[in-house]
Amino acid sequence: MTDRIREFLEARRRAGRDTGPCLVVDLDIVRDNYQSFARALPDTRVFYAVKANPAPEVLALLARLGSCFDTASVVEIEQTLAAGATPDRISFGNTIKKERDIARAYALGVRLFAVDCEAEVEKIARAAPGARVFCRILCDGDGAEWPLSRKFGCAPQMAPRVLEHAHRLGLTAYGVSFHVGSQQRDPGMWDGALKSAAEIFNDLAERGIQLQMVNLGGGFPTKYLKNVPVVKAYGQAIFRALSKHFGNRIPETIIEPGRGMVGNAGVIEAEVVLVSRKSDDDPVRWVYLDIGKFNGLAETTDEMIRYPIRTEADGDATAPCVLAGPSCDSIDVLYEKDPYLLPIGLEIGSKVLIEGTGAYTTTYSSVGFNGFPPLESFVI
C-alpha cells in the first residue's frame, strides 16, 4: 500500500465512484522492481512476462526503462509494440503456437521463439525462417507456492534432439529455458535446472552447435502473507549456480519476471456484501465480498495464493472467516479449507484492501459471469 494508492482510493470514494471492486497499480513500485532486477542481475536481460499485467501504462513504463518482453500471443505482441517496444526486444515465449500466429509474429519483426518439441520447431522453420529458438525443459517445481504442471517443456534428455532439429532446418539453436515454479521462495532452485542446461550446452557443442543463451524463466515471488527473499538473494544464488555449471563460459541470460515485477504494485479495494453464519453453532462466519474467483481473484484456486487483507477494523480482535465471492457459483469461495482471520468488527458495507494483486488479476476476470463486470483497473 502506498500513499499514492491511498489518495487515489480516497478521491474515488469522495466522488462516489466506489460502487464495485477496483485494482490500483502504482507505477513507482513497478519502476523500483525493475531496477531491483536490473541491479541484482546486472548481466541478465529482463523480459517482463506481459501476461501478469498487460496494462498499457505498465508496458510503456517498462519499455522506457529498457525492458524486453515475454509474450504469449499475437495480441500481447501487438500490445507490447503499441507501448513502444521494438520487435527485437520481444520473445514469443509460449511453446504452443498456431503456425499462422508464428507467421504474424515474424511479419511484425519478432525473431525469438520458444519450443519444446520437434513439431513446434517445424512450424517455426516454415513460418519464421532463420529465427532463434530456445528449448524449454521440464524441471520440478519444489519450493514454489504454485507448482507448475508438466504442461510446458520436454525432458532434458530430449532437448538436444529438438535443438539439433532446429539447427538442421535453418533456425538458430539459441538456448535453453526452464521455469522453477511460480512464487518460488527458494533461490537455490535454479541450481538443478542450470545443471541440466549446462549438460545440454555440452551435448550440443559435441554436435557442433554452440548454444548462447539460458532463459532463467520467472518464478520470482512477491510478498503475500509470508516474507520472501529479496531479489538480490536470487541474483547471488543464480550467479553462483551459473559459475558452478558453466565455469568461465557463462552464457547470455534472460529472466522473465511477471509476479515479481507487478504483484506488489497493485491493491484491490473491495466491499463486504454479506456476513452470515450457516447455523447457530457455526464456528466460522462467512464473509462475502464483491470480488471473487470470476472477477479478479482466480489465483485463489486451491487456496494457493493467500493475499494479505487490510480492513477498516484492523486492530480489533479477529475470528476465523470463510471468505467467498459474490457469484452464484459454489466454487467461488476464496478461503475455506484454511479459514482467514478477520476482525470481528468487519460488517456489511466495510471496505477491504487486498494487497499484492498487481499480477494475474485483471485479465483473468471473466467477461461477465453472473452479470458481474470485469475488474476495473487504474494505473497511477
Next chain:
Amino acid sequence: MTDRIREFLEARRRAGRDTGPCLVVDLDIVRDNYQSFARALPDTRVFYAVKANPAPEVLALLARLGSCFDTASVVEIEQTLAAGATPDRISFGNTIKKERDIARAYALGVRLFAVDCEAEVEKIARAAPGARVFCRILCDGDGAEWPLSRKFGCAPQMAPRVLEHAHRLGLTAYGVSFHVGSQQRDPGMWDGALKSAAEIFNDLAERGIQLQMVNLGGGFPTKYLKNVPVVKAYGQAIFRALSKHFGNRIPETIIEPGRGMVGNAGVIEAEVVLVSRKSDDDPVRWVYLDIGKFNGLAETTDEMIRYPIRTEADGDATAPCVLAGPSCDSIDVLYEKDPYLLPIGLEIGSKVLIEGTGAYTTTYSSVGFNGFPPLESFVI
C-alpha cells in the same frame, strides 16, 4: 450435434472465418428442452438460470415460450427485461446482494428475492418493502458431478427464524429453496430436501405463517459422456417426494434449470494447436487445443465436467492423451489425472467438436488472459 450446427460450421469454414474456437447454440434444442421440463413438471413454473447462458437469443426464445428467469445480478435482470420478460417473471436468486442492487431490482419491478440469513432479510426489508422472500437451505450434494459447497443456504433448523424475521419486517415469507447439486444424476436426491422443506412449512404454520412455494432449484443434468436419466424421471421422482412430504397440500413449485436447458444445445469447435510427447518414453501424448480453462472450458476445473469430444479421425484406434489449453498457464490443463482417449490420427490443425458446451462457457471466458480473446458465440 445437429444438422443446423453442422451446416453453420461448414459455412464458417468455407468463409475462412474459423481462425479461433467458437460456440454454436441451436435454439431448436433449447425449445425442446423447455418443453420437456414443462411436460415433465406440468404444475411447476420454470425459472431459467440466466447465468448458464445469457445470450439475448436464448433469453428471447424462453421469454416467448413463457419461461420465468432466475437471475444473479442487476445486469442479468436488465438482460432478461431487454429480452421481453416482465419483472413479475424474474427472481433475484442470489443470496448475496448489495442493498443498492436490491433497490435497483425493486425499482425495475422485481418482487421475488432469495435469502439465507437475517442480515439479508433486513436489506430486503429496507430496499424492497413488501417483497416476497424465500429462504435457501443447505442440502448435501451426494450424487452430483459438481457437488456444491456450503456457500449458499443456512441449516434447515435456522430457516424458520429467518423467514419469521422477514414476516415481522413486513415482507412476505414466501417459501423455501434448495439445490441438490449441479449435474445431479440421481432423481431421488430431491426427497431429503423436500422432507426438510415440509418441516419448515409446518414450523412456520405453527407460528401462524403460511408458506406457499418450494423452489426445487436446478441440478438437472445434461448428457456428457455418461447417460443421464430423462427429465420425465426427475418429474416423477419429485412429484412422489412432494406427495410423500406435503400430502394433499402440495405447494406451488418452481425449478431453475440452467445446464439442463442449454447444455446439450451447444457445440464448441476448436483446433488442435500442438501434439507432442514430453520424453521418448512418455506413454501419453499431449494434445493442446486453442481453447482451455480461460477461454470457455472453466468447468473442467478438477476434471469435474468431462465433455464428449468428436474428431475428424473418429473410428481410428485411440490412445490416451493429456488435453490442455493454449495459455502459458500451467493450470490450463483440461484432462490429465484421467487422460482422454483420442484417435491416434489426430494432428496439428485438426478440428475437434466439444459437445454439451451450451452452458457455463461463454460468460466464464476471461476478458483476455494471455491475450486470447473471449469465446466467440453464435446462436442459430
